[in-house]
Amino acid sequence: MLMNFAGRELDMARCHVMGILNVTPDSFSDGGRFTSREAAVQQARSMVEQGAAFIDVGGESTRPGAAPVSVQEELDRVCPVVEALARELDVVVSVDSSSPEVFRETARLGAGLLNDVRALQREGAVAAARETGLPVCLMHMQGRPADMQARPSYQSVLREVSAFLMDRVREVERAGVGADQILLDPGFGFGKSLAHNLELLDALDRLQVLGYPLLVGLSRKSMLGQITGRDVSERLPASLAVATISALKGASIIRVHDVKETVDAVKVVSAMEEAGQ
Numbered sequence: 555m556l557m558n559f560a561g562r563e564l565d566m567a568r569c570h571v572m573g574i575l576n577v578t579p580d581s582f583s584d585g586g587r588f589t590s591r592e593a594a595v596q597q598a599r600s601m602v603e604q605g606a607a608f609i610d611v612g613g614e615s616t617r618p619g620a621a622p623v624s625v626q627e628e629l630d631r632v633c634p635v636v637e638a639l640a641r642e643l644d645v646v647v648s649v650d651s652s653s654p655e656v657f658r659e660t661a662r663l664g665a666g667l668l669n670d671v672r673a674l675q676r677e678g679a680v681a682a683a684r685e686t687g688l689p690v691c692l693m694h695m696q697g698r699p700a701d702m703q704a705r706p707s708y709q710s711v712l713r714e715v716s717a718f719l720m721d722r723v724r725e726v727e728r729a730g731v732g733a734d735q736i737l738l739d740p741g742f743g744f745g746k747s748l749a750h751n752l753e754l755l756d757a758l759d760r761l762q763v764l765g766y767p768l769l770v771g772l773s774r775k776s777m778l779g780q781i782t783g784r785d786v787s788e789r790l791p792a793s794l795a796v797a798t799i800s801a802l803k804g805a806s807i808i809r810v811h812d813v814k815e816t817v818d819a820v821k822v823v824s825a826m827e828e829a830g831q
Contacts, residue, residue: 555767557689557734559666564607565766566737569801569820572608572648572809573601574773577631578615581595594635595642602645605817608667609643610809611635611660612650616671616744625655633659640664648691654682658683661686667737669769671695671744673722691737691769692722696745711750712757715740720764734801737806739769743777751777755796758803772796774811794819 555566559699564570577594596807598609613631614623623631632649639647640663648667654676657668666688673692674680683690696706702733708714719738740754740761741799751772763769767788771776779785790812797808797816801823810816 555734557737557767559689560661560664562646562666564646566806569805569824570607570807571605571813571816571820572596572610572769572807573604573606573813574612574809574811575601575609575635576612576615577635578613591634591638593637598635598639598643598645602643602750603815605801605813606645606813608646608648608807608809609639610625610648610669611639611665613656614651625653628653628656629659632656633663636660636665640666646663652676653677657682657686657688661688667691669693669739671739671741673719674726675722680726680729680731683726685774689735689737690726690731691739692719692726693739693744693769694718694741697803706745706750706752711746711753715754716761716764719801720802723764723766725791733766736766737769738764738766739771742772743775748780751775755799755803758800758805762804768804769807769809770800770805771809772800773809773816790815798823 556563557566575598601609613628628651636647636649646666647664648669649656649665650669652670652672668683668688669691669804671693674683674690702800723736738814742751742754773793774789776784778789793810793812794815797810798819800808801820808816
C-alpha cells in the first residue's frame with residue numbers, strides 16, 4: 555500500500571522508522587537538547603543517515619503532566635525546523651501537533667504528515683487537516699496529558715481503543731480526508747496502565763484488521779521503566795524489544811529516539827519475513 559507524503563511515496567506494507575525530534579524544553583527524554591534550529595537540523599541529519607524515513611518534529615510536550623503552550627510559541631519552535639528539514643533533507647517531515655494553525659503553516663513549509671495525539675479533536679483541526687491534503691495519524695488518548703495517567707480505566711482496552719479510532723476515522727473521512735491518507739496509533743502510554751499497554755502490544759496485529767497502517771510509539775516510555783527498573787537513559791534494550799515485537803505484529807511506522815539500532819532490528823524482522831515467503 556503506497557501512501558503519498560507531500561510527494562514522497564512509501565510502501566506502508568513495509569516497516570519504517572520515524573526519528574523523534576523534540577524542539578521543546580520539557581519532553582520526558584530529550585527535552586532541551588534540540589531547541590536551537592542548528593542542533594535540531596544536525597540531529598535530524600544524523601537520524602536520516604542512520605535510516606530514518608520520517609522525522610517527527612514536536613513543539614509541545616505531551617508527557618504526563620505536561621503544561622500546554624500557546625499556538626504562537628509552538629509555531630515559533632516548529633516552523634523554522636520544519637522549513638529547514640524539508641529544504642535540506644530527503645525525508646518525510648512529520649509534525650507532532652494538534653493545532654490547526656500549525657497544520658496549515660507547516661504544510662506550507664514542506665511537512666508531509668500530520669501526527670496528532672488528540673486525533674484531530676481540537677476545534678478546526680479536521681478542516682485544517684483536509685485543507686493541507688496531507689496524510690494524518692490519529693492517536694487514542696484517554697483524558698488529557700495533564701491528567702491522563704491519574705486513573706486510566708477500561709472495560710476492554712482493545713475494544714475501546716478500536717472503537718474510538720474508528721469513530722475518528724469516520725469523522726475525518728466524512729470531512730473529505732481520504733481513507734488512503736489515514737494512519738492509526740493506539741497511543742501507548744497515553745491514559746493507559748502497564749497492563750493496558752501490554753494487552754495492546756500483544757493485540758497489535760488485531761488492530762491491523764481495522765484496515766489502516768499503524769504507527770507505534772514505545773521508545774523509552776515509562777512502561778519499560780516499570781518492567782525493567784531502568785532509568786529513561788538506560789531503556790535502549792527494552793525499546794528494541796518492543797520495536798521488534800511491533801514490527802513482527804505488522805506496524806508500518808515505529809517512532810523512536812534510537813534510530814540506528816531500531817533500523818537494524820527492523821532489518822532483521824524484514825529479512826526473516828522475506829525468507830519465509
